[in-house]
Amino acid sequence: MKELEKFAKEKKEYRKKVKKPRIWREKDLLDGKVVNAFVLILRxxxxxxxxxxxxxxxxxxKETYDAEYEDIKRQIDMAYKEYKNEEIVKIFTSGxxxxxxxxxxxxxxxLFKKFKAKKFIIESRPEFIDNLENFKDYRIEVAMGLESANDVVLEYCxxxxxxxxxxxxxxxxVISFGKELKVYLLIKPPFLTEKQAIMDALYSVEKIKDLANTISFNPVSIHSKTVVEMMWRKKLYRPPWLWTVIDILKKTKEIYNGVIKCDVVAGGKERGSHNCGKCDKKVLNAIKEFSLTQxxxxxxxxxxxxxxxxxxxxxxxxxxKG
Ligand code: SF4
Ligand SMILES: [Zn+2]
Known part of the structure; x- marks a missing residue:
């Protein structure tokens, strides 16, 4: 095992064992209209x-546990009781x-049969896409994390x-199965400067713009028990400025015709993308409004x-940085 892979594994501590699904509702875009979405995080x-x-x-x-068949079925049934026919159903699994x-x-x-959604959004690594062939009858958007289209960044950052x-x-x-593709790009992977982060994101947009129906940017937030948290504690990493996020969104809009989104986790906080503190709220609002209206x-x-x-x-x- 390579050193970085080994180090990343060693940083982990499996402590929390959450067994209940997490559920919330939010607004999202469906064919250009703002609709209700039901979000389900399965453990x-x-x-x-x-x-x-x-x-x-x-x-x-940290949000996972060794859930067996019956546990997962119970979680799906539990979630269904809360479902109010929202047009979009998003199912995430921390995997x-x-x-x-x-x-x-x-x-x-x-799950697909039970929820009568107009569209489902799921997440997957590329290794498992062949399994889509089982779901020909459903409108599905597959969100695939790419983070960066640069192989050096993918491997070392x-x-x-x-x-x-x-x-x-x-x-x-995904495209050949007739499904929609959402691509997650990371804003400011560790070891990149603010300027390199902008260049990396725009380079990645160029590489995927003809494939993606939606590009969803994720500015790095500091999760506990991760290598990035360790770097952040040692002042070796700062999450991206919100101005960096705004700059990337504006420039992406100029070169990409699909839907552009950005969900700023922990926005305005030390652990998330932030500016000076005085302007964070209004900048975050602008990003939110842009994601919904384009x-x-x-x-x-x-x-x-x-x-x-x-x-x-x-x-x-x-x-x-020298
Ligand atoms: S970011 Fe995605 S692919 Fe990477 S470890 Fe987390 S869940 Fe797995
Ligand atoms: Zn400011």
């Missing part, structure tokens, strides 16, 4: 890659929905466990004196 065995080693920023492994080690195949189908071309083959299969003017209307500081950092960070 499963979790991501196989997280167990083997895992991505440096990912702490989702890959299509991995049969996490959710047996007949339970995957059981994220420890993603696949290369861009492996991911691309999976993405092409109107880039929402991103134009925000400003603050800390933008100058951010611009200085873009220029001088590479010298500071």
């Amino acid at each position: 499963t065995k979790g991501c196989y890659w997280a167990k083997k080693s895992g991505c440096l920023m990912c702490g989702y492994y 890959s929905f299509l991995d049969e080690q996490e959710i047996p195949k007949d339970l995957q189908l059981y 994220i420890n993603k466990g696949f290369k861009f071309n492996d991911w691309k083959k999976g993405a092409e299969k 109107d880039e003017k929402k991103l134009e209307k925000v400003d603050c004196e800390c933008k100058e500081e951010w611009l200085d950092i873009l220029e001088i960070e590479r010298f500071l």
Whole structure:
């Protein structure tokens, strides 16, 4: 096992054992209209890659347990009682929905049959995309984390466990199955400066813009018990400035025709993407509004004196890092 893979594994502590599904409702876009979405986080065995080693920023492994067939069925039934015919149903597992080690195949189908949604959104690593062939009758959007299209960043800054071309083959299969593709890109993987983070995100957009129906940006947030948390505690990592996020969203809008989204986890906090503290709320609101309306003017209307500081950092960070 490579050193970085080994190190990422050693940072983990499996302590929490959460057995109940998490459920909430939110607004989302469906064919250009804002509709209601039902979000369901199923507790499963979790991501196989997280167990083997895992991505440096990912702490989702803490929300998993060795759920067996009956446990998962019980969670689905429990969630269904709360379902109010929302048009979109999003099912997340802190891993890959299509991995049969996490959710047996007949339970995957059981779920699609039970919820009468117009569209389902699931997440999967590229390794499991072939299993989509079982779900021809359903409108499904597959969200596949790519994080970065740069193989060096994937290997040394994220420890993603696949290369861009492996991911691309999976993405092409999603399309050949007639399903929609959402791509997660990470904003500011560790070891990148603020300026490199912008370049990395835009390079990645260029590489996937003809494949993705939706690009969803995830600015890094600090999950506990991760390598990134360790770096953050030692002041070796700062989550991206919100200005960096805004800059990436604006520039992506210029070169990409699909839907652009951005969910800022822990926005405005030390552990999430933040600015000076004074402007964070309004900048976060602008990002939220942009994600729902796709109107880039929402991103134009925000400003603050800390933008100058951010611009200085873009220029001088590479010298500071030596
Ligand atoms: S980010 Fe995704 S692929 Fe990476 S360890 Fe977490 S769940 Fe697995
Ligand atoms: Zn500010």
